[in-house]
Amino acid sequence: MKARYRRFAWIGLGLAAVGIAVALVLSAFRSNLVFFFTPSQVVAHEVPQSRPFRVGGLVEAGSLTREPNSLTVRFRVTDTAKTIPVTYTGLLPDLFKEGKGVVAQGRMGPDGAFHATEVLAKHDENYMPPEARSAIEQAQKGPETMPSLHEARAR
Amino acid sequence: MLETRSLAARRGFATLFQGLGFALAAGEALVVSGPNGCGKTTLLRMLAGLSAPAEGEICWDGASVRPFDAKLREAVAFNGHLPALKDELTAFENLAAWTTLENERADAQAIDRALADVALARRARIPARALSQGQRRRIGLARLSLSRRRLWILDEPLTALDSDGVEVLETLLAAHLEGGGLVVAASHQALPVPTANLRPLDLATVPGGSHG
Amino acid sequence: MLETRSLAARRGFATLFQGLGFALAAGEALVVSGPNGCGKTTLLRMLAGLSAPAEGEICWDGASVRPFDAKLREAVAFNGHLPALKDELTAFENLAAWTTLENERADAQAIDRALADVALARRARIPARALSQGQRRRIGLARLSLSRRRLWILDEPLTALDSDGVEVLETLLAAHLEGGGLVVAASHQALPVPTANLRPLDLATVPGGSHG
Amino acid sequence: MSPTAVPQPDAASVSAAFAWALGRDLRIALRSKAELGVQLMFYVIVVSLFPLASSPSREVLATLGPGVLWTAALLASLLSLPRLFAADFGDGTLEQIALSPRPLPALVSGKMAAHWLTTGLPVAVLAPLLGEQYAMDGTELWILAAALLLGTPILSLLGAIGATLTLGARGGGSLLALLVLPLYAPVLIFGAGAVDAVRSGLSAGPQLSLLAAGLLLALVGTPFAVAAAVRIALD
Amino acid sequence: MSPTAVPQPDAASVSAAFAWALGRDLRIALRSKAELGVQLMFYVIVVSLFPLASSPSREVLATLGPGVLWTAALLASLLSLPRLFAADFGDGTLEQIALSPRPLPALVSGKMAAHWLTTGLPVAVLAPLLGEQYAMDGTELWILAAALLLGTPILSLLGAIGATLTLGARGGGSLLALLVLPLYAPVLIFGAGAVDAVRSGLSAGPQLSLLAAGLLLALVGTPFAVAAAVRIALD
């Protein structure tokens, strides 16, 4: 009899542990486990000052400028609340588009701009032919897209 | 108490034995013999509940048991080829750890006495690493002397024992059998068991074997 | 051939034996006996050149030898407690590796014959891990049968052998002694050596010992 | 010596079995006096190797810190895993343990606890001291210690599964590493991530709660997995 | 079977002894089919662990590359060291080897060569492939391979000394690591330094010649040291 109670106690303990574990996991996922920081966090100085980090957001429409005769580009990354300037020297990936997602790796420079060493394009999960896209964009009157450097060279 | 029905053992593609059936009652000692590699050790490990038979079943106290059965684990004391000694610990500590593990109530005096009985009193406090082959086996005897298990399974218990050691084993076996215990032992030499209690089993005569 | 003078062995603070002197001629077998822990293994390891005596000296072919002496290494075949088998290799491969190491000229047929002589023909090609205790010891016998070493040092050669195995050992020992070889063996049981060649040595009677 | 079946005092008691295994393994570990020191020295050396191998710019060091301290902890755990069960398996003790009437999950838990106390705990205590080398500050060191305290037991627990599964298998050490490292990877990611988070001015909360959750789940599950693996190994 | 003392054919032949030990150990290693694969997997995993733990900025990765690849090579060597002699010691083979008429330094050299062939060489071949991950370019990869080819044999040789000295000692694995890692440190420094040098636009010549010198010295010295250590261990 006593042994049986003890057994129940252990089983109860195990179940309780599993329950707590599940609760902990859920709470962890409700807070942010980040792969990148948002511009708002950058503006609020919630980012490391002394070491490289990642910034993610949308490329602000119409913000992309190129320095002549070099691969250096400037653009602004926004999370719709806040916006930060980014400079980058190098080839941009194919999917880099104004108005589309981007993840940039680098650090804050003294000029207040984010100096990227690497720019990754983050795209959404929609796949459709160009005609469909333009139809949708027409409908939404979405922002006009600028060709990426890569595509520009391909022409 | 201990019964087997059409037990078979297979290793690789070889059948070591099959159709092995016997019943062992309280106070009896099954002494398994047979040529090298005929499956004595394999049989003993099955009976101890360490490995599953390829076929057939093993019954303990009337109930069929599977490997690591709780009832069997309460009843069996297994002394195999391996000494189960920790080289870092002394003979005393090794024996104390064993008895606690087996849940025997044995205090320090009892342990010292058991070690003295196997002539290890003067070596009880040096690391087991330093003991001679026979002295290591003697710790196993001391363990049996403290054990209240009903079924002793002994694989070649005479290995490395001198004549004094054999005498100690004889006393232990006699007392155990007299008290209604069971013994299953494998050996190439005659075991010091009273003939009245002896049930010899020659594995070479069991069908299915293909030895060598 | 093999001679010792006032040999002594110490372990910890215990003197196992001292003042041990004997001379063993070609064709003779020294069979060392004595209670567990009296120093048989210790003595055999000294004679094989594996460890240095605390006192005294060992002479081989008239010359005093130290541990790992080159002359001794050419002459001695040592079968200790440990089987020196690689579990990953088969019995055949183990034996082949040994004979090459010992510089014996033995081809595959000879090795297969030696294994067949110890009734391992059908187990020659499975990993040594899968062999039974006695089968492992038999590989040691097969090795001796291929060896042309003059001095055999055997620690408890009967361990785990069945009666067939003992017969094999008997034949081997007889042939070796007849050919002028020397044997030093430790055993708790009578060894199958022709009485004419037997030189018994009871370590319990050697002074200085304090056993148990 | 009478073989009658006396009712055994507390054969089924989980805590007694746990204490037995824990006590025995700790005693053996402490018997080799140098043992604990050696563990710690290993950790110190590995942690100091990295700055040696890569060019030790201070800034790079700071980035590396958590990763190195964690990887070294992981390797220290990994290196000592083979001993955890292999010795007992080789000398027959594991047979006796598995055949004893005491509950096997509790016995192996005791062994795992002893492993953690001799490898994980010392590392968790030492790491903050070494962290200074890597330009880590107060909070970071505390979080490092907390993460290690939560994470190293998981390493011991998961490692034990690998250690028992490879018993009697060929290719010992590296096979074990191959089995265990993938299981270790999440611990490493969250463990090092916790320190990275505070360094970046974020809260280490999510990482620490994930580690805690992992620890709880491992505590519940591994004893049974390891017990099953032990029985498989003996078959 | 006649026990007359036949003059032995090539008892003193160093190369025969070397070949015997090499062949035997290789055969055992290859017997576990997965063995070599496991070694390589271990290396790949350890190399991939570091980016997991530290924040994986590409820039930092590039700095880390040589250090990580070398440290992992060193750990792969270290992890397989215990097997090098301990197994032979445990099962009595080492006794037989030491008692054989063949020259012991040659026999242990064969074992060390087998160790290198199964751990060092595969790593040296694989490292350049993994180097790509760490943003290393053509020349750097060649220098990396060259440095590893020169350096890993030193690891096997020096490691063997540690492995024999710790035979039968308590605290096995970690004691070995403690003994051996300080000996490994210079190899690591020059090895990783060679790649760093070309990366900085300098010549890797000095580092490589130091490694070569170290290798030659180790080749001359260690066989005797290891042979002596084996005899001590058996006494």
Added chain:
Amino acid sequence: MIVNWYRYSSPISFYPLAGRLARVFGVLAVVFTLAGLYIGLIVAPTDATQGDAYRIIFLHVPTAWMAMFIYLVMAFWSALALGFNTRLSAMMAQALAPTGALMAALALWSGAFWGRPTWGTYWAWDARMTSTLILLFLYLGIIALRNAIDDPRRADRACALLALVGAVNVPIIYFSVQWWNTLHQGSSISLTAAPKMAMTMLEGLLVMTAGVWSYCIAVTLARVRAIIVERERGAGWVASLIAPQGAR
């Protein structure tokens, strides 16, 4: 029905059935794959954002799905093997591991080559990639463990246990995109929502998935047959099976 299944749970009666099924699925695999490639490479339009680079999807997604799914199937057979000690389920698990490893490797490889043009990097340590890599390592670990244990029965049970322990990883991979805000895109296809993908693309993807699926089944069954022959070669029926060819 149940009786039927029970009958096929023994290697002897499963062996011929597996042979027939393997042939059928082999043919299906070829047909579906060719059709899928035709749809994917020729019929399907280019993508608005990714251009033609997106066509890697027709290899990447089916293999990534299979890598995870095979692990679950393997864990299922492993559980059966441990629970009921059935030989055939252990053999199934054994046969699945190499195919699973291949699928994981293909998913990683195709993902990496897709990532280069689209994201701008072969590899980033984000959650999904890392956990897929871990999945590959788990497969390799199981294969290695099997090779390292001599006794096949013991290997069966040890590998089964490892497979079950490692199964924790699969949900982590699957949900990683939802839990972590990572680089990898979210799902385009789910059972609960409309596909976020043009119809032709989706068709190509599904046909390719059917092809990869059939390939995995065919290869696994063929491997099971080989395993049965190898393991049971002591038994009479296998001996009579291989004797006519004069093997061994």
